[in-house]
Amino acid sequence: MRVAVLRERRAAETRVAATPETVKKLIGMGCTVAVEAGAGLSSGIPDAQYAEAGAEVAADPAAALAGAGIVLAVRAPEAAEQALIPRGAILIGTLQADKDAASAYASAGIDACAMELAPRITRAQSMDVLSSQANLAGYRAVVEAAGAFDKAFPMLMTAAGTISAANVFVMGAGVAGLQAIATARRLGGRVSATDVRPAAKEEIKSLGASFVGYEDEESKAAQTAGGYAKQLSANFYAEQAKVVAAHIAKQDIVICTALVQGRKAPTLVTEAMVASMKPGSVIVDIAADAGGNVAVTQPGQETLTANGVKVLGFTNWPGRIPAAASALYARNLLTFLTTFWDKEAKKPAMPAEDDIVKGVTLTRGGAVVHPSLA
Numbered sequence: 001m002r003v004a005v006l007r008e009r010r011a012a013e014t015r016v017a018a019t020p021e022t023v024k025k026l027i028g029m030g031c032t033v034a035v036e037a038g039a040g041l042s043s044g045i046p047d048a049q050y051a052e053a054g055a056e057v058a059a060d061p062a063a064a065l066a067g068a069g070i071v072l073a074v075r076a077p078e079a080a081e082q083a084l085i086p087r088g089a090i091l092i093g094t095l096q097a098d099k100d101a102a103s104a105y106a107s108a109g110i111d112a113c114a115m116e117l118a119p120r121i122t123r124a125q126s127m128d129v130l131s132s133q134a135n136l137a138g139y140r141a142v143v144e145a146a147g148a149f150d151k152a153f154p155m156l157m158t159a160a161g162t163i164s165a166a167n168v169f170v171m172g173a174g175v176a177g178l179q180a181i182a183t184a185r186r187l188g189g190r191v192s193a194t195d196v197r198p199a200a201k202e203e204i205k206s207l208g209a210s211f212v213g214y215e216d217e218e219s220k221a222a223q224t225a226g227g228y229a230k231q232l233s234a235n236f237y238a239e240q241a242k243v244v245a246a247h248i249a250k251q252d253i254v255i256c257t258a259l260v261q262g263r264k265a266p267t268l269v270t271e272a273m274v275a276s277m278k279p280g281s282v283i284v285d286i287a288a289d290a291g292g293n294v295a296v297t298q299p300g301q302e303t304l305t306a307n308g309v310k311v312l313g314f315t316n317w318p319g320r321i322p323a324a325a326s327a328l329y330a331r332n333l334l335t336f337l338t339t340f341w342d343k344e345a346k347k348p349a350m351p352a353e354d355d356i357v358k359g360v361t362l363t364r365g366g367a368v369v370h371p372s373l374a
Helices: 020-028 047-053 061-065 099-107 122-127 129-148 175-186 200-206 234-248 271-275 286-290 322-339 355-360
Strands: 002-005 032-036 056-058 070-075 090-094 111-114 156-158 161-163 167-171 190-194 253-256 282-285 302-304 310-312
Touching: 002 061, 020 032, 020 047, 020 322, 032 047, 032 061, 047 056, 056 061, 070 322, 090 322, 099 111, 122 322, 122 355, 129 175, 129 253, 129 282, 129 286, 129 310, 129 322, 167 175, 167 234, 175 190, 175 200, 175 253, 190 200, 190 234, 234 271, 253 286, 282 286, 322 355
Parallel strands: 002 032, 002 070, 032 056, 070 090, 090 111, 167 190, 167 253, 253 282, 282 310
Antiparallel strands: 156 161, 302 310
């Protein structure tokens, strides 16, 4: 079975879908691996390291994809590369496919697996690409905030006087938010956090942060069975906003991580809230890829508001720490393959009735099979 690893071509994508570590393991499973030249450079992996691991370094996508049975990617390949994928091949990546894209995969005879759709169950934890990448995004968000902040995170007691600890407020306590809380605490910040999901309150407190938020009967059912936040009523968000607005005015750093699966990110920080903050304050919007949690976020950019607040609206936050993000992402994909690998036949064996397979498979045998797209 030939495994092809493509160089990512989408704007600002710095990650790669395989590392020398996972290449060695794929070869150990009986695969041959072809890595397109330059695929790992943005993650600090030169072609020579892939060659040392036993991979063929292919000059271009056509050479990498020739005869491939499995294609590993971070983002969905662009049209030119997709056209080169052999019929019957399995494409594995974070595909973010809509109905048109799924139909195109089916027409091309590509069995597409969108790893971002993996169910939140125990068996799938080690292949959960959203969690592995969100974890790093939360860490990087705090590092970026520290770099943009013109004071220090910890309280510093010096002969010249004392500098107070930074007040850090994390909005959303999913994987990214919890990592942001932990990282900000390690740096010495005075940390508080909020989340609409009832389970998050204890998780926030367990990390040494204080909980801020509005609670009512609706908030008790604010979480899906899969662990994601639900979209709540306008009345709830209005009451939550009142509590948050009073708190944000006192903060030095606000880190926004709130996402609703499959929908535009909710606006949690209004223009008025931003205007209430002190000059030199920093807002980091991890949700910028989905439109942003902050009303003034410009996706992909750092902006400075009229009252001197820096808003970091960078996109692809995991891609801002590419070596670590690629290492974890590549292991996620390897785990998926090894879980559904026929050792005797040395090829994937993915039973359609399996919950994980059912969750990630968009197309199979020339047909769109995912319930959300069929």
